[in-house]
Amino acid sequence: MRLMQFQIDDMIKAALAEDINYIDVTTDYLVDEDKIDTAQYVAKADGILCGIEMALRVFTLLDPAATFDVYIQDGEKVRKGDIIARMTAHTRALLKGERTALNILQHLSGIATATNKCVKLVEGTKASVCDTRKTLPGLRIFQKYAVTVGGGKNHRYNLSDCAMLKDTHLDAYGSITGAVNALREKMGHTVKIEVEVGTLEELKEALEVGCEIIMLDNMSCEDMAKAVEITAGRAKLEASGNVTEETIADIAKTGVDIISLGALTHSVKAFDISMKMVKQ
Numbered sequence: 001m002r003l004m005q006f007q008i009d010d011m012i013k014a015a016l017a018e019d020i021n022y023i024d025v026t027t028d029y030l031v032d033e034d035k036i037d038t039a040q041y042v043a044k045a046d047g048i049l050c051g052i053e054m055a056l057r058v059f060t061l062l063d064p065a066a067t068f069d070v071y072i073q074d075g076e077k078v079r080k081g082d083i084i085a086r087m088t089a090h091t092r093a094l095l096k097g098e099r100t101a102l103n104i105l106q107h108l109s110g111i112a113t114a115t116n117k118c119v120k121l122v123e124g125t126k127a128s129v130c131d132t133r134k135t136l137p138g139l140r141i142f143q144k145y146a147v148t149v150g151g152g153k154n155h156r157y158n159l160s161d162c163a164m165l166k167d168t169h170l171d172a173y174g175s176i177t178g179a180v181n182a183l184r185e186k187m188g189h190t191v192k193i194e195v196e197v198g199t200l201e202e203l204k205e206a207l208e209v210g211c212e213i214i215m216l217d218n219m220s221c222e223d224m225a226k227a228v229e230i231t232a233g234r235a236k237l238e239a240s241g242n243v244t245e246e247t248i249a250d251i252a253k254t255g256v257d258i259i260s261l262g263a264l265t266h267s268v269k270a271f272d273i274s275m276k277m278v279k280q
Helices: 005-020 025-030 052-062 091-121 140-149 167-173 176-186 200-208 221-231 248-252
Strands: 036-043 067-070 083-090 128-130 163-165 193-197 213-217 236-240 258-260 273-277
Touching (some): 005 052, 005 091, 025 091, 036 091, 052 067, 052 083, 052 091, 083 091, 091 140, 091 248, 091 273, 163 167, 167 176, 176 193, 176 200, 193 200, 200 221, 213 221, 221 236, 248 258
Parallel strands (some): 128 258, 163 193, 193 213, 236 258
Antiparallel strands (some): 036 273, 067 083
16 A cells, blocks of 8 residues: 555644644744754664654655655564664754654554554464554544554445445344345445344345345354354455454454454554654
8 A cells, every 4th residue: 555645745734733833932942943953763662663754754844955864664673772763854843843753653653563463463364454444534544554564454445435234224224135235226336235244144134135245243253153154255254343452363263354453543552652862
């Protein structure tokens, strides 16, 4: 997955406008506008790096003359104490961009690190680890990028990507069969249908009506294993609900195709990185 430069710049400009407004009272009154310094990113934990080019772009937008030495790239392992990159720029730009750049780098590296841990926990099974739409408003494409950097895969990006019948849709419309047939009468031939089921009986109904993807919602591992046997490859099976690092390996062993975790994006812990000025 590759991000477009205009997407990155729009996000950064919005973040900088939120943080600086029209003046940085501390920096603009304290530091001479011609002063130049070097700062560096130092890792304070072990994990997977993500967002380094976005973080450095913050300083370029504040100071087009900024230069960088990057030692660790997105997707690479980082160890506690590693120097990730050095930035040389006008001191005002370094200080004004410090928090915005770190927010990006720490958040995305946290997602990549958490994703990579889950990916490793399901190694040796057929299951793929993927995200959900439980993302922060305005940051979805960046959070989903971080999931791919960590070795995971992306679920749908938005409501236009796939017809997904959740329990709320079914409660509002009626039966699985009726809802699927109604969708097929109206939607284009390129759109797949996924339906959420909570019981094996609902699974059988979804299979009979020909759903391409079936989400097993909060099922026990025993029932998921039965679902895999019943499905016999006729649809992709996605396990969802209460998936944690403690349970994901057992879920993968049931034979499901996909395991989705909202926690990868909605409640991930930020990766610990600090910016330090290099003393001359």
